[in-house]
Amino acid sequence: MLKITDLVHSYGPHRVLGGVSLSVAEGELVSVVGPSGCGKSTLLRSVAGLIRPSGGRITLGGQPVERTPDDLAIVFQDYSRSLFPWMSAANNVALPLRRKGLDRKQRREAAMAALDQVGLADAGNKYPWEMSGGMQQRVSIARALAYRPSLLLMDEPFGSVDAQTREDLEDLVLNVCAHHGMTILLITHDIDESVYVGDRVVVLTKSPTVVAADLVIDLGRIRDQIATRQLDAFVRLRAEVGRLVRGGGTGHTTESTSVLEKK
Amino acid sequence: MNYARVLRGAAGVAGFLAVAELVGLSGLVDDRFLPRMSVVLGAAAGLVADPDFLADAGATLTVWALGLLLTVALAVPAGLLLGTLPRAEAAVRPLIEFLRPIPSVAVIPLAILLFSDNLHLKLAVIVYAASWPVLINTIYGLKDVDPLAKETLRSFGFGPIPVLARVALPSAAPFIATGIRVASGIAVILAISAELMAGGSEGVGVYITEAASGSRIDLMLAATLWAGLFGLVADVVMVAVERRLFRWHHVRTGGAR
């Protein structure tokens, strides 16, 4: 569905992406991990048509991405700036649904349902600035999920919530993805998470960034927070991603320079 | 605005009035030139029941409201246009920077020559003078819109016009409102200045001119007092409306509690 070929991007003289190639099949959830500053957000913005990359090709369903593709939603890393402070949480979630041709009542209902899913059933009338960071982050997740895009881009979507909520949100995304056949590209700093939610994990290098590894996570589609994480296969994959992120090759550990600044 | 502040402000005003009254009583100032404060206040109270003054005040109020309305109707769209088209803005910026510092009252003689209709004249000078803060604030407000907020809506597939209407405009609204409030004060000044300089048949400025020619300095000052009071009340009301409407903005910028 999504095909990225030799994507190159520079900010001025600073080359961030050095030729990233990656494809995502319909209905697949691909996790992307990589060191801070390697250009993960840049990659996402290019896919969303928000910036014009310096080079390379991005196609979506065979069509080159030139402007923002239709039927796409993003959960921005900077979630608090992407919420509209003059609107309540419910209205923030409901606004994009105008594009879906829903009437006012339907939009309201869909928004409340999505807020309920992220555990904010009672916060619909709150304004973003009345909410904690974790709550704001969940509103922006609810907004993207309510939109039911065919392609969902998430940039470190669970960074500001507690461990329990994080697990709930991971499962929510997996469920919604399965039910509505969404294709998801999810950026995370958390190696454990990348394996748990991913059908594949793509590991990026430091900039100028290329794909260091592209691992298939063959854990089946049904994941369980406790059982899955106990599987030998899970533990093995997690260790492998960990090594790759640290800059080592598959199967052996090289120098211990941690390229991942925060985990 | 809290209670203690209001109280202190009231004390300041009362103190000023008392000192002014004492100066009048002391005989330092000849009260044919400067009537005592109590006389002025009495005259001001009397004006409320004076049909001539009320008609003049109504006329000035109408001109003020019409002028402000026209200003908003012209300057906000112009600001939106310039705020979204940086090249157009760059082209007119020098003109704006040149015209804006010219004291607005200085254009009144020109307007007197250009307009035969008294109402048109007043509206023209009000719109000319009051447009600047609205225009500048609208442009500034649009520049201040968080690009990520715009990108968010764009990513959901909204085009440039919906993004302008749903993100840029609400986001710039608090700035625009402040511009309109400043414009309101300017409109009062220009309305009365135009009435003073261009004459005409009605208006607080005309009332003041006539009181002066009758050497009724107490009435002059009383009418001036009402004009000042009107400007003050308009400002206070608009501040209150802004705080209510744009609570999200003031909370974020720490402007209000």
Ligand SMILES: Nc1ncnc2c1ncn2[C@@H]1O[C@H](COP(=O)(O)OP(=O)(O)OP(=O)(O)O)[C@@H](O)[C@H]1O
């Ligand atoms: N608009 C910009 N102008 C100039 N440089 C930029 C811009 N955006 C990002 N960069 C630079 O490009 C590099 C990659 O940024 P990007 O935000 O894509 O990284 P990231 O992988 O998402 O990092 P993080 O994990 O910290 O979110 C960084 O060095 C950053 O300083």
Ligand SMILES: [Mg+2]
């Ligand atoms: Mg990033």
